[in-house]
Amino acid sequence: MNLPILSCILLCPTVALALILITPSYRINIIRLLALAASLASLILSTVLMGLFDPQDTAMQFTERLAWLPDMGINYTIGVDGLSVTFVLLAAIVLFCGIICSWAVGFRVKSFFVCLMCLATGIFGVFVSLDLFLFLSFYGIAVLPMYLLTVLWGSERKEYAGMKLVLYLLTGSALLTVGCLILYALPDSGTFDLLHIKDSLSFDRSFQDRIYPLFCLGFIILSACFPFHSWAPDGHAAAPPAAGMLHAGVLTKLGAYGIIRIGIFLFPQGAADWAGVTATLALAGILYGAAMAVRQRDLGLMIGFLNISAMGFVLLGISALNELGLNGALFQMFSHGIVAALLFACIGHLYNQCRTRNIDELGGLSSRVPALCVLFVIAGLAGLCLPGLSGFPAMLFVFWGAVNFHPFIGIAALGSLAVTAYCLFTALQRIFCGPLNPRFSELRDLPPWQFFPRAVLIAALLLFGIFPGVFINWIQPSVRSLLSS
Amino acid sequence: MIESFLLFPEILISVSIGCLLALCLCPDHVRNRYTVPVAAGFSFAAACAALATADVGTQVLFGKTLQVDGMSQILKSVVLTGLGLISCFWKWPSTERKAEIFFFMNTAVLGMALLCGATDALLLYVSLQLTVFSTAILIAISGPDRAADAGLKLMIFGIAAGAVMLYGLSLLIGLCQTTSLSGMAARITGFWNEPAALLGIFLFAAPLFAMLSLWPFHAWTPDVYSGSRTGVAAFIATAFTASALAVLIRFFTWFGVPDSLMPVLATLAVISMTAGNAAALHQRNVKRLMACLGIAQTGYLFVAFTSGSRDALTAGFFFTGTLILSTLVIFLVFMRLENERKNDNLQADDLDGLSERAPFLSFILLLGLLSFAGVPPLAGFTAKWLLFTAAVKEQHLWLVFYAAFQSLVTLFCCLRLVKHAYLYPAGNKNPFAISFVCRIVFSGLLLLILGLGIYPLPFFDLARF
Numbered sequence: 001m002n003l004p005i006l007s008c009i010l011l012c013p014t015v016a017l018a019l020i021l022i023t024p025s026y027r028i029n030i031i032r033l034l035a036l037a038a039s040l041a042s043l044i045l046s047t048v049l050m051g052l053f054d055p056q057d058t059a060m061q062f063t064e065r066l067a068w069l070p071d072m073g074i075n076y077t078i079g080v081d082g083l084s085v086t087f088v089l090l091a092a093i094v095l096f097c098g099i100i101c102s103w104a105v106g107f108r109v110k111s112f113f114v115c116l117m118c119l120a121t122g123i124f125g126v127f128v129s130l131d132l133f134l135f136l137s138f139y140g141i142a143v144l145p146m147y148l149l150t151v152l153w154g155s156e157r158k159e160y161a162g163m164k165l166v167l168y169l170l171t172g173s174a175l176l177t178v179g180c181l182i183l184y185a186l187p188d189s190g191t192f193d194l195l196h197i198k199d200s201l202s203f204d205r206s207f208q209d210r211i212y213p214l215f216c217l218g219f220i221i222l223s224a225c226f227p228f229h230s231w232a233p234d235g236h237a238a239a240p241p242a243a244g245m246l247h248a249g250v251l252t253k254l255g256a257y258g259i260i261r262i263g264i265f266l267f268p269q270g271a272a273d274w275a276g277v278t279a280t281l282a283l284a285g286i287l288y289g290a291a292m293a294v295r296q297r298d299l300g301l302m303i304g305f306l307n308i309s310a311m312g313f314v315l316l317g318i319s320a321l322n323e324l325g326l327n328g329a330l331f332q333m334f335s336h337g338i339v340a341a342l343l344f345a346c347i348g349h350l351y352n353q354c355r356t357r358n359i360d361e362l363g364g365l366s367s368r369v370p371a372l373c374v375l376f377v378i379a380g381l382a383g384l385c386l387p388g389l390s391g392f393p394a395m396l397f398v399f400w401g402a403v404n405f406h407p408f409i410g411i412a413a414l415g416s417l418a419v420t421a422y423c424l425f426t427a428l429q430r431i432f433c434g435p436l437n438p439r440f441s442e443l444r445d446l447p448p449w450q451f452f453p454r455a456v457l458i459a460a461l462l463l464f465g466i467f468p469g470v471f472i473n474w475i476q477p478s479v480r481s482l483l484s485s
Numbered sequence: 486m487i488e489s490f491l492l493f494p495e496i497l498i499s500v501s502i503g504c505l506l507a508l509c510l511c512p513d514h515v516r517n518r519y520t521v522p523v524a525a526g527f528s529f530a531a532a533c534a535a536l537a538t539a540d541v542g543t544q545v546l547f548g549k550t551l552q553v554d555g556m557s558q559i560l561k562s563v564v565l566t567g568l569g570l571i572s573c574f575w576k577w578p579s580t581e582r583k584a585e586i587f588f589f590m591n592t593a594v595l596g597m598a599l600l601c602g603a604t605d606a607l608l609l610y611v612s613l614q615l616t617v618f619s620t621a622i623l624i625a626i627s628g629p630d631r632a633a634d635a636g637l638k639l640m641i642f643g644i645a646a647g648a649v650m651l652y653g654l655s656l657l658i659g660l661c662q663t664t665s666l667s668g669m670a671a672r673i674t675g676f677w678n679e680p681a682a683l684l685g686i687f688l689f690a691a692p693l694f695a696m697l698s699l700w701p702f703h704a705w706t707p708d709v710y711s712g713s714r715t716g717v718a719a720f721i722a723t724a725f726t727a728s729a730l731a732v733l734i735r736f737f738t739w740f741g742v743p744d745s746l747m748p749v750l751a752t753l754a755v756i757s758m759t760a761g762n763a764a765a766l767h768q769r770n771v772k773r774l775m776a777c778l779g780i781a782q783t784g785y786l787f788v789a790f791t792s793g794s795r796d797a798l799t800a801g802f803f804f805t806g807t808l809i810l811s812t813l814v815i816f817l818v819f820m821r822l823e824n825e826r827k828n829d830n831l832q833a834d835d836l837d838g839l840s841e842r843a844p845f846l847s848f849i850l851l852l853g854l855l856s857f858a859g860v861p862p863l864a865g866f867t868a869k870w871l872l873f874t875a876a877v878k879e880q881h882l883w884l885v886f887y888a889a890f891q892s893l894v895t896l897f898c899c900l901r902l903v904k905h906a907y908l909y910p911a912g913n914k915n916p917f918a919i920s921f922v923c924r925i926v927f928s929g930l931l932l933l934i935l936g937l938g939i940y941p942l943p944f945f946d947l948a949r950f
Contacts, residue, residue: 068942069871069942111840133870137862137866140861140866141862144855182877185878
């Protein structure tokens with residue numbers, strides 16, 4: 001099959017973006033339908049991609065190469081392996097659900113969907129890029145729309161949150177830019193092609209020990225890990241539903257993906273030498289995120305801090321540098337991406353109805369919005385890694401891998417789940433149980449068609465929770481190949 | 486015959502100057518009717534002529550005093566296109582001395598065109614003086630009351646710059662016994678240890694650094710920008726940069742960068758980035774803001790000069806091209822706003838609600854600012870990437886590291902304007918119409934910004950000299 005499927009996935013939101021741009025702004029329904037069609041096409045193509053993907057082949061698949069600026073070592077090189085293919089699917093699922101959840105956006109609809117399509121292009125691009133220039137370009141393409149989405153369609157403290165988000169993310173990007181330029185300037189390099197760098201250059205241990213922290217730091221900032229996390233809770237809380245879903249669900253995963261795709265892939269020895277430091281940071285992030293979440297009265301901020309804790313688990317799995325840990329980290333990234341998207345989809349609806357996210361002001365909502373209550377409970381349980389949902393096997397692998405790496409860190413990290421459980425159950429109890437605040441007596445529950453995208457997310461959680469082997473089969477050969485190198 | 490063909494842009498500018506001079510003597514209704522078509526028509530024609538002769542290779546004319554090559558012709562076409570667009574967008578105030586304004590703008594452009602190709606010290610000096618003095622008079626006669634101060638400031642700067650350059654040239658001519666720049670470059674290698682040679686080179690280059698607003702020669706820039714009409718500020722921001730760059734690239738290609746000057750250039754680049762960005766953080770006046778950011782951009786450009794390699798200079802040339810494009814787009818939007826508001830002293834607050842009143846214009850401004858700040862996939866990003874790549878190859882890692890972080894401050898300042906245009910509500914809710922021609926022009930510029938960012942190869946090849 002000669003269809004350049006990855007380019008087609010990339011082109012779906014790009015073409016939709018161009019079409020939306022030339023559509024008159026008063027044609028709101030056409031704009032929405034164009035965005036939905038693009039996201040549906042991306043989802044279908046991503047599903048086809050998963051079907052065609054051969055997990056046993058650890059080399060890059062569906063590669064496409066086009067000379068771009070050959071003299072400067074820049075080429076349009078894209079491809080996927082087991083490490084990246086699942087995230088293309090994740091991004092497509094979250095984008096599709098996010099667009100349906102944003103159907104009610106009525107303010108500057110055209111600009112909103114232009115930004116969303118641009119964000120989607122950037123996200124897909126990062127996951128399929130095999131050229132460092134391309135990787136960073138797509139990352140930049142994803143970050144700026146996120147800023148506009150936050151400041152224009154966001155909620156409380158959106159201006160502050162948007163600027164903080166963009167400055168943090170681009171600081172990480174600047175570090176990565178410098179790292180990529182260093183690789184380019186090495187003798188015998190002269191290219192930004194990731195596979196070419198891996199195959200043709202051998203880095204000695206001292207070089208790896210110096211360059212790995214630069215990349216790792218850049219990616220840690222992007223993935224909102226402690227101590228460079230402070231942009232994330234504000235950004236997540238302020239963003240509109242679809243942007244929050246893509247942001248918390250996918251954008252933060254780009255950083256963790258980068259550590260694996262570039263950091264460990266190119267500098268395995270550096271990663272091993274710095275594993276103790278990154279695992280300690282991961283543990284600090286897990287505990288700090290959970291502890292800070294307890295103190296929050298704003299539901300968005302609380303989920304934002306729990307995300308930091310979850311990203312800590314991802315970093316812990318990566319730091320373990322063993323098969324279980326990396327499998328767990330990749331599984332947790334996917335699973336948490338779905339959970340975060342579901343939580344922010346629910347928070348978005350709640351905020352649109354109540355115009356507040358303050359837990360103390362809410363109460364007794366289960367009588368008015370029972371469907372939303374059920375969705376919140378399922379998302380909360382998935383966040384707590386309940387067996388039967390995808391978070392459980394993911395966390396089990398991470399924990400197992402972390403204990404193999406360092407028993408104390410693994411066990412200490414697991415303790416944070418108790419705090420997370422307290423946090424989530426307290427919040428759910430206050431929001432949905434007890435007497436109803438009279439202010440919210442006119443609340444409307446989710447319409448049935450708005451239930452659909454959330455149901456898709458829940459289906460994904462259940463599917464990979466009940467059949468974790470499906471996911472593990474996709475990623476395991478590539479993980480083994482990565483570790484054997 | 487060949488010389489006339491190669492000099493067609495300069496000849497067309499001279500004819501335009503003659504026509505505009507004649508228009509100055511005509512009654513008001515004739516001046517008002519014909520000034521813009523004459524100025525814009527000749528500018529675009531000269532730009533096309535310059536572009537058509539861009540691939541003639543290197544031709545030396547008039548006893549090695551003037552060189553016509555790809556670089557000089559491209560920069561001339563950029564300056565002339567900018568002049569043509571500025572002429573077309575100059576709508577307000579309509580009754581002022583338009584013919585005189587465009588007359589001096591054209592004389593300044595003639596000076597710049599000669600500056601782009603000058604290979605003789607004396608022609609270079611005369612061209613610089615023609616450029617600076619014409620621009621100073623242009624500022625003074627075109628603007629409001631405060632423009633006289635700005636014009637005087639530029640005039641004083643021009644006199645000082647001329648004196649400094651003349652002193653530097655006298656040292657170099659004395660050492661090398663020639664007024665030809667290429668001849669100087671060939672003979673100066675034996676004098677690199679002489680303080681007179683280093684001083685001569687520094688004094689020769691200092692006025693050109695000042696034209697590019699490099700710290701510490703930048704002091705004129707914010708005052709002159711804010712004191713001028715927006716159209717004139719746009720002209721200075723684009724044309725000064727292009728012509729000074731042409732001379733400096735020629736200079737660095739022929740002379741090379743002595744090792745002893747590299748730390749000096751690197752330090753000036755770092756301070757320029759820092760000072761420009763730091764000053765921009767506090768600006769409310771959009772022209773002052775652009776002036777300060779221009780100082781920072783010169784700092785990024787000097788990363789290329791510090792590296793000194795041919796690749797770095799090519800990247801610097803490409804970077805300047807994209808910078809001029811982004812700056813032109815931003816200033817054309819400001820001019821359109823100025824026409825609408827009848828206010829030539831635009832503040833950031835004047836952009837409030839632009840996205841509601843003129844969504845197309847605000848989108849153009851957004852992309853112009855993002856390209857200016859170096860955000861992918863726009864022209865500014867690719868240019869900056871190529872610039873940094875060339876510098877890293879020359880082992881200037883720390884400089885690139887610093888420039889990458891300063892780029893964030895530039896972006897922060899640009900996003901402040903974006904916030905005003907997109908986030909804050911407008912005081913005046915009336916939409917203002919944008920003509921079809923204006924849309925076409927802006928769409929063309931937008932495609933160019935995207936094209937240079939996404940597929941820069943043909944343009945980058947054009948930038949090789």
